[in-house]
Every structure is written in structure tokens, then in C-alpha cells.
Amino acid sequence: MYRLLAVDDDPAVCRALFDYFSSRGFFVATALSAGEALRLSQTPPPFDCAVVDVLLPDQSGLKLCQAIKETGAAVVFLSALGSEDDRVQGFLSGGDDYLCKPYSLAELEQRVLARIRARQGTRAQQVLRFGPVCIRLDRRQVEVEGRPLELTCSEFDILVFLAQHRDAPYTQDAIYRAIWNQPGLDGTHTVQVHVAQLRKKLAAALPEHSLIQTVWGKGYRFSPPPTA
The missing domain is CATH 1.10.10.10 (Winged helix-like DNA-binding domain superfamily/Winged helix DNA-binding domain)
Structure with missing residues (x-):
């Protein structure tokens, strides 16, 4: 069972991510702020991947990414900021993938799985x-x-x-x-x-x-x- 951390300041987005990924067999924890996400990410057992909104109320998702990566989890950014520079900044901060809003949950799932498998070694x-x-x-x-x-x-x-x-x-x-x-x-x-x-x-x-x-x-x- 893969473990997913969903981080977004919109409760509706967190609920949608929780409902979808739980139905797909994931363990899902949600956080509405970077502080809450940081606490969850540092509480064992570790997560396999974090889906992180770039714009969070207490800290940039780009900065949060660096702390989450230290736990060994992959990071997929979700953001309404979709310019080339925004996406490049996401990757430069350590993100493994970057998906612009609005997005397909099915596509997000496949991107999450791809990032997890890439980090673990698929075969x-x-x-x-x-x-x-x-x-x-x-x-x-x-x-x-x-x-x-x-x-x-x-x-x-x-x-x-x-x-x-x-x-x-x-x-x-x-x-x-x-x-x-x-x-x-x-x-x-x-x-x-x-x-x-x-x-x-x-x-x-x-x-x-x-x-x-x-x-x-x-x-x-x-x-x-x-x-x-």
C-alpha cells in the first residue's frame, strides 16, 4: 500500500484527493498548510509521495518540497501557476513532477505512481x-x-x-x-x-x-x- 500526503489550502481539493486516492488503494493523509504537512511528513511511517500545492498560506510549497524530499518521498506539484518559469522553479526546488490546475485525477494518479516507481526501482x-x-x-x-x-x-x-x-x-x-x-x-x-x-x-x-x-x-x- 503506497502512502500519499496531499497538501493544499483548499479543503475541497484535499477531500477530492483523499476520496480518489483512498478508493485506489492508497493510504492518504491531508494537510491544509505547510506546517501541518511538515509535521505529518516527519511522523513515521514515511510517505512514498507528496502532492503539494505551490501556493500555501504559511510557506511556499517550493520550500516545503525540500523538507519533504529529505524523508525520501517523491514530490508532485499541483499549481494554478502554469508558466514555463513557474514549472522550471518547481523542478529546481526538487520537485519530481509539476501538474497545472485544472487537472485529471486519473492523470495525477499515473504521475504519482510513475514518480514512486522511479524512486523505488520499478522491477x-x-x-x-x-x-x-x-x-x-x-x-x-x-x-x-x-x-x-x-x-x-x-x-x-x-x-x-x-x-x-x-x-x-x-x-x-x-x-x-x-x-x-x-x-x-x-x-x-x-x-x-x-x-x-x-x-x-x-x-x-x-x-x-x-x-x-x-x-x-x-x-x-x-x-x-x-x-x-
Whole structure:
């Protein structure tokens, strides 16, 4: 599940972006100001891409872009400023793409996906391999030692999220926000149940190694099996 940050001072634009990209399977967070966007962008887990309006009330989107890029996210500008100089300034500030208003949401989606894939490496990111464990993102399939592992959609999404962000542990709240896209709700029990079931299936397929480990006081982390 890709994570998108939408930044625009118009609530109607943010709502349209939230509704559209959520329906397309993205996790979406929205911000009406640069300050709010900066806070969200620095709160783990990281975003894959940010869609940023150039004209924001508290700071230029061009300056905000530089801070967001430091988190590893791609940046696509949306702006009513469509002159050649405006577009050039967008790219010079670090933007990965620049789309003028009015725009097609379908086209914006394809531009966002293109920027994410370009940053991650299109083919390499379709398959995650960790020793005997193979996670096929495009097919939403998991294989352990060549045998398919049947997972629910939520179990698969949790496994992929932890595998893609394996450098750090994530709390149950962070996982809930990333997978279910419902900030503000207590999803602790939901995450606990799904992680327990996921662990049970993984342990049956690979009993010699615990792929999802608990870091006490910090959450869960993905632990790749040792390579021979």
C-alpha cells in the first residue's frame, strides 16, 4: 500500500484527493498548510509521495518540497501557476513532477505512481526476497521455500509494510494508521489479532525463524531470515 500526503489550502481539493486516492488503494493523509504537512511528513511511517500545492498560506510549497524530499518521498506539484518559469522553479526546488490546475485525477494518479516507481526501482520493488521468503507485490502473493502461503488482505498488507520498513520497529498505532487509514481510532486490538494470525501462519511455514519480532516498548519489526 503506497502512502500519499496531499497538501493544499483548499479543503475541497484535499477531500477530492483523499476520496480518489483512498478508493485506489492508497493510504492518504491531508494537510491544509505547510506546517501541518511538515509535521505529518516527519511522523513515521514515511510517505512514498507528496502532492503539494505551490501556493500555501504559511510557506511556499517550493520550500516545503525540500523538507519533504529529505524523508525520501517523491514530490508532485499541483499549481494554478502554469508558466514555463513557474514549472522550471518547481523542478529546481526538487520537485519530481509539476501538474497545472485544472487537472485529471486519473492523470495525477499515473504521475504519482510513475514518480514512486522511479524512486523505488520499478522491477526490483515488484518482488521482495528474504532468503526463502518471496513477497510478490504485483500479485499480492507470498511464498516460503517455494510454497504459497495463504494470507488475508490485511495480513499481507501488514507483512509488506513491515518488510518495506524493516529498519525500525513500528507501534500498533502506526501500523493501524498505515494499513486501515483511520487515524484517531484505537486499532490496537485489531493489529494484535492480525499480527497473531500472521505470525501463526509464518511460523508454520518457517518454524526455524521468527519473521515478525516484538521490540518491547516500541512495537513490531520485520526480521529477515539469515542467508546461507
